[in-house]
Amino acid sequence: MERIPRRKQRVTLRDVAQHAGVSPKTVSNVLNDWPYVTDETRAKVQASIEALGYRQSILAAGLRSGRTKTIGVVIPDITNPFFGQVVRGCEDVLYAAGYSIFLCNTNEDAVKERAYLDSLVSRGVDGLLLFGARADSAALAALVPGDLPIVAEDSPAHDLNTTVIEIDNRGGAALATRHLLESGHRRIAHLGGPSERAAATGRQEGYRQALESAGIGYDPALVVRCRPTLRGGYHAALHLLGRHIGQHIGEPPPTALFCYNDLMAVGAMVACRRLGLTIPGDLALVGFDDIAIASLVTPILTTVRVQQYQLGRLASDLLLQRLAGSGDVASQVKFPVELIVRGSCGARQISPEQITGMLEHLLDSDLVDLEPCQAPP
Amino acid sequence: MERIPRRKQRVTLRDVAQHAGVSPKTVSNVLNDWPYVTDETRAKVQASIEALGYRQSILAAGLRSGRTKTIGVVIPDITNPFFGQVVRGCEDVLYAAGYSIFLCNTNEDAVKERAYLDSLVSRGVDGLLLFGARADSAALAALVPGDLPIVAEDSPAHDLNTTVIEIDNRGGAALATRHLLESGHRRIAHLGGPSERAAATGRQEGYRQALESAGIGYDPALVVRCRPTLRGGYHAALHLLGRHIGQHIGEPPPTALFCYNDLMAVGAMVACRRLGLTIPGDLALVGFDDIAIASLVTPILTTVRVQQYQLGRLASDLLLQRLAGSGDVASQVKFPVELIVRGSCGARQISPEQITGMLEHLLDSDLVDLEPCQAPP
DNA sequence: TTGTAGGCGTTATCAA
DNA sequence: TTGATAACGCCTACAA
Numbered sequence: 001m002e003r004i005p006r007r008k009q010r011v012t013l014r015d016v017a018q019h020a021g022v023s024p025k026t027v028s029n030v031l032n033d034w035p036y037v038t039d040e041t042r043a044k045v046q047a048s049i050e051a052l053g054y055r056q057s058i059l060a061a062g063l064r065s066g067r068t069k070t071i072g073v074v075i076p077d078i079t080n081p082f083f084g085q086v087v088r089g090c091e092d093v094l095y096a097a098g099y100s101i102f103l104c105n106t107n108e109d110a111v112k113e114r115a116y117l118d119s120l121v122s123r124g125v126d127g128l129l130l131f132g133a134r135a136d137s138a139a140l141a142a143l144v145p146g147d148l149p150i151v152a153e154d155s156p157a158h159d160l161n162t163t164v165i166e167i168d169n170r171g172g173a174a175l176a177t178r179h180l181l182e183s184g185h186r187r188i189a190h191l192g193g194p195s196e197r198a199a200a201t202g203r204q205e206g207y208r209q210a211l212e213s214a215g216i217g218y219d220p221a222l223v224v225r226c227r228p229t230l231r232g233g234y235h236a237a238l239h240l241l242g243r244h245i246g247q248h249i250g251e252p253p254p255t256a257l258f259c260y261n262d263l264m265a266v267g268a269m270v271a272c273r274r275l276g277l278t279i280p281g282d283l284a285l286v287g288f289d290d291i292a293i294a295s296l297v298t299p300i301l302t303t304v305r306v307q308q309y310q311l312g313r314l315a316s317d318l319l320l321q322r323l324a325g326s327g328d329v330a331s332q333v334k335f336p337v338e339l340i341v342r343g344s345c346g347a348r349q350i351s352p353e354q355i356t357g358m359l360e361h362l363l364d365s366d367l368v369d370l371e372p373c374q375a376p377p
Numbered sequence: 378m379e380r381i382p383r384r385k386q387r388v389t390l391r392d393v394a395q396h397a398g399v400s401p402k403t404v405s406n407v408l409n410d411w412p413y414v415t416d417e418t419r420a421k422v423q424a425s426i427e428a429l430g431y432r433q434s435i436l437a438a439g440l441r442s443g444r445t446k447t448i449g450v451v452i453p454d455i456t457n458p459f460f461g462q463v464v465r466g467c468e469d470v471l472y473a474a475g476y477s478i479f480l481c482n483t484n485e486d487a488v489k490e491r492a493y494l495d496s497l498v499s500r501g502v503d504g505l506l507l508f509g510a511r512a513d514s515a516a517l518a519a520l521v522p523g524d525l526p527i528v529a530e531d532s533p534a535h536d537l538n539t540t541v542i543e544i545d546n547r548g549g550a551a552l553a554t555r556h557l558l559e560s561g562h563r564r565i566a567h568l569g570g571p572s573e574r575a576a577a578t579g580r581q582e583g584y585r586q587a588l589e590s591a592g593i594g595y596d597p598a599l600v601v602r603c604r605p606t607l608r609g610g611y612h613a614a615l616h617l618l619g620r621h622i623g624q625h626i627g628e629p630p631p632t633a634l635f636c637y638n639d640l641m642a643v644g645a646m647v648a649c650r651r652l653g654l655t656i657p658g659d660l661a662l663v664g665f666d667d668i669a670i671a672s673l674v675t676p677i678l679t680t681v682r683v684q685q686y687q688l689g690r691l692a693s694d695l696l697l698q699r700l701a702g703s704g705d706v707a708s709q710v711k712f713p714v715e716l717i718v719r720g721s722c723g724a725r726q727i728s729p730e731q732i733t734g735m736l737e738h739l740l741d742s743d744l745v746d747l748e749p750c751q752a753p754p
Numbered sequence: 755t756t757g758t759a760g761g762c763g764t765t766a767t768c769a770a
Numbered sequence: 771t772t773g774a775t776a777a778c779g780c781c782t783a784c785a786a
Contacts, residue, residue: 010778012778013779013781014779014780023756023757023758024781025781025782026755026756026757028781028782036755036756037755037756041755056780057499057501057780058499059440059445060440060762061779061781062762062780063436063440063778063779064761064779064780064781065762070500073480078455078465078468079458079461079465080461081456081461084455084456084457084458084461085456088454088456091482100479100496100497100500101479101480102478102479102480103450103468103480105465105468105469105472112472116477118432119435120477121432122433122435123436123477124436230739230740231741266673273733274733292670293669293670293673296643296670296673297675298675352650355650356647356651359647362607363607364608389763389764390763390765391763391764399772400772400773401764401765401773402766403771405766406771409765413772418772434762434763435764436762436764437762437763437764438764439764439778440762440763440778440779440780441765441766441777442764442765442778443778
């Protein structure tokens with residue numbers, strides 16, 4: 001019992017009810033679009049809400065109802081343009097449905113991921129969107145209530161209330177590797193992602209399978225793992241390619257390099273420049289994801305496209321379905337990828353006009369501006 | 378009164394108290410690190426928490442205490458790498474302090490911004506971080522309680538509980554423009570950002586002042602505004618430069634172009650390629666922000682650096698100060714910028730080695746990986 | 755269709 | 771130092 005009898009700071013639903021001369025329940029009905037409310041009553045209540053400047057406390061509503069209109073979005077790193085697009089896709093869909101999102105960067109750290117998951121549950125989120133999470137089914141089950149709807153990408157989690165989106169990592173990697181093989185490459189190296197990520201092992205698997213299908217043995221000396229960042233790719237490429245420069249180490253150097261993602265591929269490009277290697281002349285290069293940067297570097301990067309924005313939208317749509325309680329939501333959804341052959345793999349000569357054409361997808365994306373150019377003031 | 382007497386689904390603080398043989402208040406004291414708790418009692422309570430798998434409801438705590446350990450972060454578009462870095466900076470600082478963040482993309486839409494601000498208040502956030510917001514002081518005051526701590530960048534809002542971070546937009550733009558003038562350019566065009574953004578008008582002002590200081594009149598025909606995206610820059614540049622191609626329109630074409638941000642500058646690069654203009658030969662180009670892409674395009678982009686990650690950290694630190702109740706938080710903080718002369722402005726010849734050197738900041742950034750490369754499995 | 759009463763899980767007050 | 775009890779603001783069940 002506070003000393004001060006009642007600091008009438010906040011306008012409550014009760015106040016609105018009093019002002020409108022109705023019961024609290026009626027106001028609540030209006031707020032929640034209960035169908036059985038007279039238009040007249042509704043108008044009266046709306047007027048009082050305006051008059052008093054009433055604002056619902058989603059906190060209190062959530063405490064009572066168990067629904068907070070809030071979704072936890074867990075990703076490795078918002079700094080990676082891939083996840084920027086994904087999150088935007090999520091946000092666009094979820095905002096339209098009235099949800100707010102908690103953004104959680106795990107920074108590839110399992111401890112931080114767990115802490116965030118825990119916090120999200122404490123905060124009473126209605127659902128979870130997991131991208132590149134590390135927690136497996138068991139770990140997840142221990143952390144979150146079994147009835148919490150989840151949509152997870154690149155996660156081994158399979159559960160009753162979980163939908164898993166499976167990006168075709170293996171297929172995409174095989175596509176890329178096969179393309180390099182068909183271009184005549186025989187020594188194809190791989191820059192792999194963190195081994196804890198399902199996507200990383202999937203892509204490495206695809207690479208390996210493509211090699212073996214072509215009768216070429218998988219050579220561990222040609223594979224290096226690192227964090228999926230520009231810096232990671234740079235250092236890994238230096239490590240991998242550097243030892244062949246200016247010294248005789250028996251093995252011939254690789255003539256092609258397939259990378260876990262575009263960020264690493266661009267890092268490898270920088271490393272090549274430093275080592276004096278030309279792309280695609282000395283080294284053919286293929287990435288994965290098709291982030292915007294892939295189209296802006298020289299040579300323009302050959303890659304495997306994952307439609308990131310659409311991935312975010314899809315995941316969110318699936319989650320909304322689960323939240324709506326439609327029992328028949330798929331527990332597993334495939335997400336296709338597509339090989340985009342451009343300049344860095346050396347498969348074909350690219351004219352300046354063709355490059356411009358290849359950039360069109362950046363200039364017409366779902367997201368960008370529609371506002372016309374204006375005259376200066 | 379629910380039908381079911383009490384679905385003992387959730388473990389409550391009460392349950393823990395009972396299990397530990399103490400009062401609810403004591404458990405609460407332990408949870409909130411109240412100093413006056415016996416180590417013995419604390420241990421007993423901790424044990425019960427573990428045993429029952431208790432999880433605090435931040436919702437209920439927030440309802441009662443008015444503090445939710447939650448911050449609203451409002452930005453135009455997470456898809457812009459600039460804001461990716463900013464948000465990461467915010468998150469790193471706020472996570473360490475135990476806060477979670479609501480991510481809100483306004484998409485440069487004032488209506489959406491207002492809706493989000495409203496929602497954030499309803500959700501009981503403890504503070505607000507505003508980047509590139511449109512709401513002015515009055516609009517903000519109408520939307521949020523006067524005692525809500527706010528840190529805002531690029532916003533005209535000034536208030537008791539608000540700290541405004543002022544990026545040196547005018548100075549940076551003047552620096553860039555002066556540099557072009559000193560390189561001998563006389564017809565310098567400008568691709569401006571949305572006029573509702575204070576940063577856009579600031580940068581345009583700096584451009585104008587630099588021109589006038591050099592005795593060159595501001596020519597409205599050389600300024601075009603558009604959305605601050607790659608696509609915006611592309612279309613604006615086509616519009617601005619296109620009319621000079623293959624026709625005689627009296628005025629000589631611009632020889633240099635200063636852009637509101639790097640995304641637009643890169644868009645302009647694409648436009649130039651399409652128009653057959655070389656950079657910096659036919660057109661010198663300068664951007665603003667120094668996002669990663671600026672270092673990865675060819676020619677490497679001259680720009681005005683804003684330390685984005687640090688900006689996010691600074692804003693968050695200031696907000697935390699306000700939240701801690703230190704009354705003496707600055708109401709205004711300047712944020713410096715720095716001209717980074719690289720290749721696209723044509724001021725100097727850049728050797729391949731120099732480019733590698735210029736990329737070092739990408740390979741040593743605050744954010745990136747530290748995990749060493751690992752041998753393949 | 756609207757009103758009444760009670761509790762969601764926590765923290766704050768005051769007394770012990 | 772700890773215990774009992776009353777709110778925080780809203781929604782749900784049931785009655786009217």
